[in-house]
Amino acid sequence: MNNYETLYVLKPTLTDEEAAANIAKIEEILVREGAEILATNKMGMRKLAYPVEKNERGLYTIVYFKAEGTVINELERNLKFNEEVIKYLTVRYTKQKEVTQFEKLVTAANVVKEEPKEEVAPVTEEAPATEAPATETVATTEA
Numbered sequence: 667m668n669n670y671e672t673l674y675v676l677k678p679t680l681t682d683e684e685a686a687a688n689i690a691k692i693e694e695i696l697v698r699e700g701a702e703i704l705a706t707n708k709m710g711m712r713k714l715a716y717p718v719e720k721n722e723r724g725l726y727t728i729v730y731f732k733a734e735g736t737v738i739n740e741l742e743r744n745l746k747f748n749e750e751v752i753k754y755l756t757v758r759y760t761k762q763k764e765v766t767q768f769e770k771l772v773t774a775a776n777v778v779k780e781e782p783k784e785e786v787a788p789v790t791e792e793a794p795a796t797e798a799p800a801t802e803t804v805a806t807t808e809a
């Protein structure tokens with residue numbers, strides 16, 4: 667099995683629910699074809715380098731996975747026919763140096779995904795002191 671990274675850009679007009687449904691649909695295609703999804707990094711809305719289909723911005727998502735080479739044809743066929751996807755790119759990592767970097771990317775994506783949100787305790791404000799700060803007057807004399 668090879669290591670792959672697929673970056674795709676969704677239209678910026680999608681609601682959060684529609685974007686989540688498209689991401690789930692793409693992940694479901696990978697699982698159905700026998701790929702092992704290692705991580706998904708939802709990068710959010712970003713400005714495109716140049717307008718694509720009259721869109722200046724796009725919703726970026728990266729999926730890191732392990733799969734056979736035949737899975738890529740099916741994935742890219744589905745990405746091509748999905749009207750909500752405006753761009754996509756798949757990269758295969760083969761060399762040992764590339765695989766090491768791939769593993770770092772997967773770890774970083776999982777850390778971002780699994781990072782727990784801290785609960786913020788309510789802050790109680792104390793009444794500010796009413797005393798005015800003492801000002802120091804220094805007299806200088808010239809000789």
